Amino acid sequence: MSKPKVAFFDFACCEGCQLQVANIGEPLIDLLDIVQVVEFREVMSEKWDGEFDVSFIEGSITDEHAVERIKKIRERSKILVALGSCATIGGVNGMKNSFPLEEVGKYVYGESYKFFPTLQTKAVHQVVPVDYFINGCPIYQPEFITVLKCILQGIPYYVPEYPVCVECKLNENVCMYDRGLTCMGPVTKAGCNSWCINNGNICYGCRGLTINPNTEGFKEVLKKYNIPEDFLIKKIEMYNKCKELD
Amino acid sequence: MKIEQYKLLEKSLLKDFINSLIPIANVYAPVSKGFNNYVFQNIKSADEVSIKYIPTIIPPKKFFLPKKENILQFFIEDELKVEPVTEYENLIIFGVHTCDIAGIKCLNMVLSDKPKDTAYLIRKKHVTIIGIECNDYCDEYASCSFVGAHMPTTGYDLMFTELSEYFIVHIHSSKGMDIIEKTDIFKDASIAQLEELKILRNNKMKIFNNEIPTERRYLPDLFDRSFNANVWKELEQKCLSCGNCTAVCPTCYCFDIKEEVDLTLKAGERYRVWFSCQLDPFAKVAGGHDFRKERSARQRHRFYRKFRYHIDRYGMVFCTGCGRCSRTCMAKINLKEVLTSLIRESEAKIWRKWL
Ligand code: SF4
Ligand code: SF4
C-alpha cells in the first residue's frame, strides 16, 4: 500500500502552526515512514498536482481569492484538516470582524484600500466542510500526532469537551487564581495538556471557548477577584469573534 | 493503647528517619509549590519535605488510582494480540493526614467491591502509608471533624503524632514494624508519653468542633428531603463545570477509557484516565442525549455522591472533610456553606431542626 499523500497549505496566519509541525523533532522520522508529504511550503519547494489524501489547512479565510483557493483544495482532498486556531475558530484574525470592513481596509492600506478587497474573517469550516480540527495558537504537537494517527486509522478525533482546568489540575499546577492572576482555563477547550500553565504562564484561551462555557458565571468569578467585566469580553473576542458567523 | 505498639522519635531525628526511607523504596511526601500549595512528590532528601502543610492539590489517591493508567497492550500485526497490564511500584507515602487516609479507605471499599479492581488491589499492596496526625485544623475549609476523619483510627502502617518532646509513633502493621526495625533511632514509649497522647486527643475534641450545623446521622434524612432544593439551582449560575472539585477529591474515582496506537499503527495501549461528573461529556450517550445537562444537576449529584448514595451502599459518608473542593473552586462554591444552606432551607420548609 502506498503511503497517504499529505499536504500543508496556509491562508491568513503567521505560519507558526506549520513551524510547530516542522519542529516536531524525533517523531518526524517515524511520521515520514507512514505518510508522504507532497506539498509543504514552509519546508520544501515541490508542488503536487494530483489528489491529496490529507490536506492540513492553516489560517483563516479573509478574501475572495482565499475562498476560491480553499474550495479548490477541498475538491482535491479526501480529508481536510483545520490546523491551528486561525483555521479552526478564526483565531486572532477574527478581531477584524469587530470593525466595518472599510475602516479595516483604510487602516491597513490607506486610501488605496479599494484595490485590496477584503471579507469578514471566517474559520475554514465556515467556507468548506472540515473533517478534523486541531486547535491551538500554536497547535500542541502531541495533539497533532494523535489526530494524524486517528486520520490514518480512519477514526474520528474528539476535541475534549471540557476546559483546560481539567488537565491543569491533573498536572498539579498551582492555580493562577491562587497566584493572583486571571486565567482563561475554566472556559477554554482542553487538549493542550495545560501547556502554558505548566510553563508558568496563564491560559489566554487560544483554543477557543469550550462547548458550553458558563460565561455569566465566569464574570461573577472575575468580579470576586476585582477584574472588570470588559476585560473578559476582550479576552474572549481575541480568539472567538468568528463564532458569531457559525 | 498497647504500649508495645508505640515508639518514640526525637523531634530532631525526623529528617534522619525520612532519609532512612529513601534507600528502601520510592518515597513521596508533601513538597511546597509556593502560594500555600503542596504536592505529594518523589523526594530525594528530607530537606524537600514540608512537615506542616495543608492538603495537597491532588490527594494520595493518585498513587492508588493513577491519573493515567495503562491497562492493556495490543498488537495488530497479522493477528490481534492482547495483554493486560498492571502498573505498580514499591512506594512509601510519608506525611499522610488522617483525612486522606479516610479517602483511601473509601477507595478500598469501592474498588474491592464486585467486580474487583485487580490492578488497584495489587498496587495497594505495594504502598506503605506513614501518617502524620493534625493537632490543629489545617485551615478554615476543613470539615474533617463532621465526618470523623480528624482522629487516626485505621488504614495506615505508621502514624506520627507530635508531642511536646517527641514524635510518638503508632505501629499499625507488620510493614510499619519492618520500617521501624530497619533503623535504630526509635526508643520505646513509656506510660508518660501514652498519657500525653491521651491528653492531646482529648484536647483535640475541643479544638475540632463539628463544622456543619447537623450530625452525620441526619444526613440521609436531610438529603432525602433536599433533592429539589433551591440550593442546587443557585449553583447552576455559579459553577463553571471546570471539574476541579472532583479531580482533587480523595473519594472521586470515575474514569474514562481510551486507546492510543503508536506511530507504526500496529501496536498500542488501552488506558484509563480520571473523569468527572462535572464535565459536559460525562453523562452524554449515543444520539447526543445528556442525562445531566444542567450544572445544578451535576453539582447535586456530586453532593449526593458524597453524603447520601454511599451511605446506603457502603454505610459510609464519602467525604473526608479535607476541604480540597472548596479550596480549589474559583467560583468559591464552599462545601461547608452548601451543606449549611441545605440545612437552613430544609428547616424552613419542614419545621424540623437538624441539630
Ligand atoms: S491555572 Fe487556570 S487552567 Fe489551571 S486550574 Fe487555575 S484557572 Fe484552571
Ligand atoms: S493553556 Fe490556554 S493558551 Fe495555552 S495552549 Fe492551552 S488553551 Fe492555549
Ligand code: SF4
Ligand atoms: S470547582 Fe467549582 S466551578 Fe469547578 S466544577 Fe467544581 S464547583 Fe464548579
Ligand code: SF4
Ligand atoms: S467532597 Fe470536598 S471536602 Fe469532601 S472529601 Fe471531597 S474534596 Fe474533600
Ligand code: SF4
Ligand atoms: S482536613 Fe482535618 S485531617 Fe485533613 S489536613 Fe485538615 S485538619 Fe488535618
